[in-house]
Amino acid sequence: MSGEEWGPRIRRIVLEESMRAGLGHIGSCLSVADLIGAVYRGVLRAEGPRDADRDRFILSKGHAALALYAALFLRGWLGCEQLARYGADDSPLGSHPHHAVAGIDFSTGSLGQGPGFGAGAALAARMLRSSRRVFVLVSDAECNAGALWEAVMFAAHHRLANLVVLIDANGQQALGATEEILSLAPLAERWRAFGWHVCEVDGHDEAALIETLRALPSDSGPPHALVAQTVFGKGVSFMERSLRWHYEPMTPSEYRNALAELEAAA
Amino acid sequence: MRTLEELAERDPRLVLLTGDLGYSVLESFAKRFPDRFVNVGVAEQNLLAVATGLAEAGFLPFVYSIASFAALRPYEFIRNGPVHHRLPVRILGVGGGFEYGTAGASHHGLEDLGAMRLLPDLIVLAPADAEQASAALRATWDLPDPLYLRLGKDEHARVAGLTGRFRLGRAEQLATGDELLLVTAGAVAVEVAAARAQLAERGVSAGLLVAASLQPAPRDDLAAALDAHRVALVVESHYAVGGLGSLVAEVAAERGLGCRVVRHGVCGRADAVMGSSAHLLRAHRLDRIGIAETAWALARGGR
Numbered sequence: 110m111s112g113e114e115w116g117p118r119i120r121r122i123v124l125e126e127s128m129r130a131g132l133g134h135i136g137s138c139l140s141v142a143d144l145i146g147a148v149y150r151g152v153l154r155a156e157g158p159r160d161a162d163r164d165r166f167i168l169s170k171g172h173a174a175l176a177l178y179a180a181l182f183l184r185g186w187l188g189c190e191q192l193a194r195y196g197a198d199d200s201p202l203g204s205h206p207h208h209a210v211a212g213i214d215f216s217t218g219s220l221g222q223g224p225g226f227g228a229g230a231a232l233a234a235r236m237l238r239s240s241r242r243v244f245v246l247v248s249d250a251e252c253n254a255g256a257l258w259e260a261v262m263f264a265a266h267h268r269l270a271n272l273v274v275l276i277d278a279n280g281q282q283a284l285g286a287t288e289e290i291l292s293l294a295p296l297a298e299r300w301r302a303f304g305w306h307v308c309e310v311d312g313h314d315e316a317a318l319i320e321t322l323r324a325l326p327s328d329s330g331p332p333h334a335l336v337a338q339t340v341f342g343k344g345v346s347f348m349e350r351s352l353r354w355h356y357e358p359m360t361p362s363e364y365r366n367a368l369a370e371l372e373a374a375a
Numbered sequence: 376m377r378t379l380e381e382l383a384e385r386d387p388r389l390v391l392l393t394g395d396l397g398y399s400v401l402e403s404f405a406k407r408f409p410d411r412f413v414n415v416g417v418a419e420q421n422l423l424a425v426a427t428g429l430a431e432a433g434f435l436p437f438v439y440s441i442a443s444f445a446a447l448r449p450y451e452f453i454r455n456g457p458v459h460h461r462l463p464v465r466i467l468g469v470g471g472g473f474e475y476g477t478a479g480a481s482h483h484g485l486e487d488l489g490a491m492r493l494l495p496d497l498i499v500l501a502p503a504d505a506e507q508a509s510a511a512l513r514a515t516w517d518l519p520d521p522l523y524l525r526l527g528k529d530e531h532a533r534v535a536g537l538t539g540r541f542r543l544g545r546a547e548q549l550a551t552g553d554e555l556l557l558v559t560a561g562a563v564a565v566e567v568a569a570a571r572a573q574l575a576e577r578g579v580s581a582g583l584l585v586a587a588s589l590q591p592a593p594r595d596d597l598a599a600a601l602d603a604h605r606v607a608l609v610v611e612s613h614y615a616v617g618g619l620g621s622l623v624a625e626v627a628a629e630r631g632l633g634c635r636v637v638r639h640g641v642c643g644r645a646d647a648v649m650g651s652s653a654h655l656l657r658a659h660r661l662d663r664i665g666i667a668e669t670a671w672a673l674a675r676g677g678r
Contacts, residue, residue: 161433208460215431216459219451225421226456229428229436236390236410237432256452259421266416 114315115146115183117375120344122179122192124371128364130196132204136342136354138176140279141246143315144337145173148244148275149180151319158186158212164241165214165230169223170248170277171205177213178202186212221254223247224274228264231272231332242327246275250282253291258303264332265304272332273325276300277312279341283355300334312337345370376400378509379437382516383408389516390429394422394440396469401439423449426464427456435463435517441475442468442484442525446491457521458494464521471501471525471561472612473659476652483655484525485641488561489617491523492590498522498543499590501611501619503564505530506539507587514543527562534564537585546593548600552580554674556604556634558597560587560619563612563661570610570666577667579674589622597626601634608637608670612661615640639669 119142127135148166155163158181168177178195181187187210194200201210205218215226227245234241251257264272278296280287287293300307310321318337325333341355342348345367359367380403383389390411391404405412415422419440426436438445445468446453457464471484491499498520502508508526515522536549546558550571559567564585574581584600586593601607601623609620620638627636641659648658656662660669 165431215427216455219455222424222452222455225424225452226428226431228421229425229430230432231428232413232425233429233432233434236429236434243428256420256424259416259418260424263415263418263421263425 115150115180116143116313116315117371118183119146119176119179121368121371122182123175124364124367126175126192126195128359129193131358132196133354133356133358134172134175134204135359136348136351137170137173137248139343139345139348140339140341141170141173141176141277142343143313144246144275144277144318144339145176145180147315147318147322149184150315152322153244154241162239162241165227165243167215167217167223167227167243167245168206169217169245170220170251171217174202174204174206177206181212184212220248220251221257224257224260224264227272227274228260228269231264231269232267234271235269240327242271242273244273244275246277248282249276249278249280249293249296250287252276252293252296261300261303261305268330269332270330271327273322274332274334276334276336277339278336279339281341281350281352281355285352297336300336304331305334306331307334307336309336309338312339313343344374376404378512380404380407382512383411386435386517388433388435390434390436392422392426392436392438394419394438394444396440419444419448420452423452423456423464427452427460427462430457430462430464431460435465437465437467439467439469441482442471442487443482446484446487446523450490453497454494458497461496461519462521463519465516466523467526468523469526470528472563473652473655474528474562476655477650479649480646483645485614485645486617487523487525488589488611488613488619489621492617492622496520497590500587501525501561501589502527502541502587503534503537503560503562503585504532506533507537507541510539510541511587514541525561529562532562532565534568534585541587543588544591544593545588546584546586546596546600548582548584550581550583552582554580555670556582556584556600556607557610557670558584558586558600558607558619558623559610560585560589561612563610563656566656566661566663567610567666569663570670573663573667574670577671579671581670581674586619589619592622592626594626597623598630598632601627601632601636604634606635606637606673608639608673610639610661610666612656613640615642637673639666
């Protein structure tokens with residue numbers, strides 16, 4: 110795998126394909142670009158997207174699907190032509206992921222369901238005596254959902270060390286700031302109190318994320334949560350922390366400006 | 376449960392999960408297969424989520440809870456998990472209808488079959504007695520599609536003449552009759568069979584069809600039986616909306632059959648009456664006497 114970071118490349122694909130498809134959820138995709146880049150570039154073990162003993166990845170915050178498609182593309186599991194049909198009629202690439210796509214382990218879109226799927230997948234790995242790991246990416250607001258905490262308790266009770274939940278802590282949810290809508294603080298403490306090993310990390314430092322994720326013990330001990338501090342809309346100044354980009358597609362001039370910012374940063 | 380243990384003996388993929396229910400029912404499995412038994416706690420959503428994750432990895436997860444809890448609390452997990460992923464999760468909902476009697480309305484399963492029947496490619500079964508439930512498990516345990524099975528509580532009750540017959544997508548005709556057709560599924564079938572005997576004593580000749588496979592639906596068997604009768608009474612311990620009665624009415628309407636279909640289930644809110652299972656069946660005219668009277672009125676009374 111190359112040493113070049115994938116986060117910036119994922120961001121560029123997110124802008125290009127969102128523009129072409131005329132779809133939103135751009136801010137969420139930019140928020141998780143480095144997290145998904147870290148997992149797919151440097152951590153996820155799989156001989157291919159259908160390798161039965163592959164590590165599993167569950168994008169529980171399914172609305173960031175395009176960032177995942179970009180990573181599958183960079184990994185070589187998704188073709189250019191397929192990617193170019195994001196959001197098109199009869200394309201399997203919708204704005205939430207569907208398991209019919211090779212490399213999508215679980216369909217998601219209804220928040221709060223991924224951690225339970227992941228706990229089952231991690232338990233299965235243990236029962237099969239497989240060393241594979243399971244990664245679940247959740248949003249911080251997803252921690253509003255009660256079902257998520259059922260899975261959190263379950264994984265801690267069964268000491269599923271092979272389960273890693275990455276929390277995209279961008280502090281924003283569909284109608285405003287998480288702290289104003291349903292306070293999550295202290296988020297890391299809550300996960301710790303439920304028996305998880307918790308790391309608080311910079312969700313935009315891809316290299317450090319890879320290092321952290323690789324170092325987590327997966328054979329014994331508690332499950333792992335990475336509370337990743339992120340910026341909603343990261344990398345495009347006028348999208349950062351702006352609720353509008355949870356929903357709206359770009360105009361052509363916004364697209365040009367956004368791309369120019371990414372290029373200037375690179 | 377004995378059948379499940381036999382199947383688990385045969386196939387190491389079979390695992391059993393419970394939402395902290397099954398006292399005096401699951402112990403034997405848990406003792407025999409401790410590595411394949413998981414109590415997820417009082418967490419039915421996670422019960423279905425974990426089963427989905429296990430099934431994706433190649434296991435055959437059976438999940439166990441009371442019918443109302445198994446079907447309703449995790450409904451969206453059933454939909455987005457096993458159904459959308461087409462994974463072989465088996466949901467065993469024990470004690471549908473009023474089988475949990477005095478436990479009250481929270482424990483009564485009056486919507487499970489209708490709710491499950493809405494989900495495409497989910498196999499939905501309501502065996503009439505334990506022998507048929509065992510046959511249904513044997514017929515379906517390793518199919519690729521997910522499954523919901525309403526499991527009766529009484530292991531000893533038997534529907535006379537059924538003798539454990541079960542075919543997926545088929546109905547079992549236990550008796551033929553001239554004046555009306557009784558169609559049923561689930562544990563209330565025992566009452567329906569008894570009602571039929573009472574009707575016979577009063578000179579009313581009724582056919583009896585057990586349609587335990589609600590999905591895939593025994594459309595041809597239902598149509599053939601309906602076609603041979605002027606009127607059919609569909610009896611179920613379930614709300615009259617959405618379950619077997621609705622299914623039979625759909626078949627009659629879609630096939631343009633002349634047979635009148637009357638649904639005999641629970642009408643309106645059912646949480647006002649308290650009491651034993653037998654009392655609740657009586658209160659909703661779903662005991663043998665209530666069923667026989669309703670059927671008699673239909674066959675002879677013109678209503």
